[in-house]
Amino acid sequence: MFGKVLEYFRLICSLPHGSDNTSLISDMLCDFAASRHLRYIKDSLGNVIIFKNGTDGYETSPAVILQGHIDMVCVKDEGVEIDFKKDGLSLSEDEDYIWANGTSLGGDDGIAVAYMLAILDSDSVPHPPLECVFTVDEETGMYGAEALDMSVLSGKMLINLDSEDEGTMLVSCAGGIRLDALFGFDKAESEKPAIKISLSGLTGGHSGTEIDKKRPNAVFALLGALKALDGISLCECNGGSADNAIPTDCQAVIAADNPTEAKEKIIAYFEFFKEQYPDEKAATVTVEETVSEASFSEKDTKAFLSCMGEVPDGVVSMSADIKNLVQTSLNLGVIRTDENGIAIGHALRSSVRAEKEALQEKVASIYQKYGANVTLHGDYPEWEFRKDSRLQKVIAAEYKKQSGKDMNVTAIHAGLECGLFCKKRPGLDCVSLGPDIFDIHTSLEKLSKKSAERVFTLLLSVLEELN
Numbered sequence: 398m399f400g401k402v403l404e405y406f407r408l409i410c411s412l413p414h415g416s417d418n419t420s421l422i423s424d425m426l427c428d429f430a431a432s433r434h435l436r437y438i439k440d441s442l443g444n445v446i447i448f449k450n451g452t453d454g455y456e457t458s459p460a461v462i463l464q465g466h467i468d469m470v471c472v473k474d475e476g477v478e479i480d481f482k483k484d485g486l487s488l489s490e491d492e493d494y495i496w497a498n499g500t501s502l503g504g505d506d507g508i509a510v511a512y513m514l515a516i517l518d519s520d521s522v523p524h525p526p527l528e529c530v531f532t533v534d535e536e537t538g539m540y541g542a543e544a545l546d547m548s549v550l551s552g553k554m555l556i557n558l559d560s561e562d563e564g565t566m567l568v569s570c571a572g573g574i575r576l577d578a579l580f581g582f583d584k585a586e587s588e589k590p591a592i593k594i595s596l597s598g599l600t601g602g603h604s605g606t607e608i609d610k611k612r613p614n615a616v617f618a619l620l621g622a623l624k625a626l627d628g629i630s631l632c633e634c635n636g637g638s639a640d641n642a643i644p645t646d647c648q649a650v651i652a653a654d655n656p657t658e659a660k661e662k663i664i665a666y667f668e669f670f671k672e673q674y675p676d677e678k679a680a681t682v683t684v685e686e687t688v689s690e691a692s693f694s695e696k697d698t699k700a701f702l703s704c705m706g707e708v709p710d711g712v713v714s715m716s717a718d719i720k721n722l723v724q725t726s727l728n729l730g731v732i733r734t735d736e737n738g739i740a741i742g743h744a745l746r747s748s749v750r751a752e753k754e755a756l757q758e759k760v761a762s763i764y765q766k767y768g769a770n771v772t773l774h775g776d777y778p779e780w781e782f783r784k785d786s787r788l789q790k791v792i793a794a795e796y797k798k799q800s801g802k803d804m805n806v807t808a809i810h811a812g813l814e815c816g817l818f819c820k821k822r823p824g825l826d827c828v829s830l831g832p833d834i835f836d837i838h839t840s841l842e843k844l845s846k847k848s849a850e851r852v853f854t855l856l857l858s859v860l861e862e863l864n
Contacts (some may be wrong), residue, residue: 416469418482513558524861545817555818561832563852568829575742581768596619598646599612622670626662628653631650644730779816
């Protein structure tokens with residue numbers, strides 16, 4: 398039966414489904430349900446809920462909610478030709494793994510969608526009544542979960558399938574918010590020679606689960622190099638792909654009084670950078686002359702670089718209760734230059750609401766001090782641990798039976814939709830599971846097929862036990 402899971406996963410990968418571009422997946426889910434005479438609901442955002450009655454002997458059992466999101470973070474290597482708005486992914490696989498060629502895979506959270514479709518499509522899996530919830534735009538702020546009408550659901554137990562570590566059951570998560578800053582600088586024509594600096598090939602990663610790995614942020618790395626220069630005016634700076642992904646690349650164009658000296662300093666800066674980050678073996682830096690173009694003033698450039706030198710990034714505090722768990726962090730994930738100026742996007746996270754609010758106030762005040770406009774959006778709550786959980790007990794017991802090991806029950810420094818669901822339905826018994834997926838939100842992402850099969854087997858045994 399796991400073959401069906403892989404079949405559906407490949408189908409999902411063949412359809413474009415980046416955040417804010419999930420209509421084809423939503424339509425596919427509705428067609429799937431209609432063709433199997435399953436009741437379904439699709440809301441105005443594209444969230445889809447598919448209902449299935451309990452199998453023989455489970456008809457009157459309490460309903461169980463299965464849930465995952467249908468959008469993915471779209472990241473690609475430099476030079477890879479793909480239009481994420483229109484194109485599916487190019488997949489490769491071997492006996493052990495599935496990956497996408499030069500792009501992120503979207504295993505987060507395509508595997509959840511594939512699990513649910515395989516179960517809904519089966520006539521042989523014993524299970525209680527199921528309410529399968531497919532949400533949109535989780536990666537950009539959990540907007541689908543925030544808007545979801547839970548009054549149509551009867552289930553009081555929810556299994557979220559949006560984790561990436563087999564053998565770990567998540568029972569709590571951080572809350573978060575997006576912070577955007579806009580420097581509304583004006584440009585003027587420049588007669589100075591221009592040079593282009595390109596940094597690429599950094600490891601990057603998920604801004605929650607990998608924020609403590611001390612991986613360099615490409616945007617801050619490049620801005621650090623520019624801050625060491627004199628007599629420059631910034632023409633443009635662009636980097637990163639999503640505010641919840643650690644940037645792997647950044648490019649800048651500057652107009653310089655002395656381009657030869659600037660080039661030498663930049664090269665020297667990144668030679669030192671590579672010594673500081675010996676694991677970043679794939680990092681490459683190029684500095685080349687380019688066509689002179691309009692630039693921000695030298696004064697505005699200095700103000701911008703000074704501001705960015707004050708903005709924190711990475712881990713802010715660690716949990717005092719759970720060993721090695723990040724408590725509060727932030728990630729600068731995107732920088733863009735257009736006719737409106739320089740726009741920057743951050744993801745802030747914390748399992749302590751007061752710390753999250755203090756951090757957003759601190760970062761906002763730094764930007765505002767330098768004249769930037771700040772907006773906050775995508776606020777989502779932390780998910781608190783529940784002690785009296787039947788789901789936790791059943792899953793832990795089934796995992797022990799299957800593997801002979803104790804399940805790791807823990808929290809995660811990343812946002813999960815569970816926090817929103819539990820806020821909407823107090824008392825909801827909720828956990829999060831998933832197979833091993835490595836390097837999510839990067840072009841190195843890969844899904845372990847064997848792990849995915851074991852977790853699917855665990856999920857089936859848990860559903861059978863919930864009678």
